[in-house]
Amino acid sequence: MDQSYQINILKNYIHTLNGQINENKIHIAKLQLVQRNIIKNQEELASNQQLVEKPPLTNDTWEGKYATEFSEYRRTIKSEFNDVIQVQIETLLENIETKIVQLSNINEDHYSSIVSHRKKITVLKHS
Template sequence: MLPYRYRDYYHHTYKHKGLKTLSYLTDLQSELTLKKQQVEKLKTCKHELDSLQGEFLQNERVVTKPALSSQTWHGTLATDFTEVREDLELAYKDLSQSQLNAAITAIENKIMSLQSEITSLETRITAEIERLAREEEKRRQEKLRKD
């Protein structure tokens, strides 16, 4: 697919040479298809992240097991272990909440951006189809006048 800045150039070049082409329209439709596929992939990813986040939240209590008491374990090693476990619990919460929320939000934003691009592409495709129809009608009218 041609970069956007070159599409109009090639479209007008073909038009001026009198060649019948739908390359610009084809490019727009290909881009539309690609954007829709990207949206579907992102929606799948978001759904998977939502599921993973649910699993993380359900298993959060596992980080603090087994429960330690002064009767099961005590002393310097127990204190050190408890501090490590608390750090692990904070890291677990950060991952399961903050980081996953940020990833999900980024995906949602990208989906909205792509949907906006899709709407724009659909508008451009409609305009191009209408323009081609007008040109065809103009050619048909000119041909009728000549005959």
């Protein structure tokens, strides 16, 4: 195979890798933005969780069968809040972080490949 042809193939591969790196950087930036927004909304949701208990129900304000049912609904809602805040959102944030790390690792591999291909080009040019 001709050296100039090999050099062109390597340059095209470097160009492709740079394109993939740029796409991954865009995805990483978007994921980081989403991550920050989710954390902000998680904090807001946690601060609003107390509203489930308002107004407080006492024997003076409301009692009986329907008060008991309503209190049970409140407990269920509070439990669901906890599940969303502590489990579902945390799992989502972990998945986003995993994807960010994965894309960053791919970029590092691409950078290494680019360095390797540039060295090959240099060797081909001088042989």
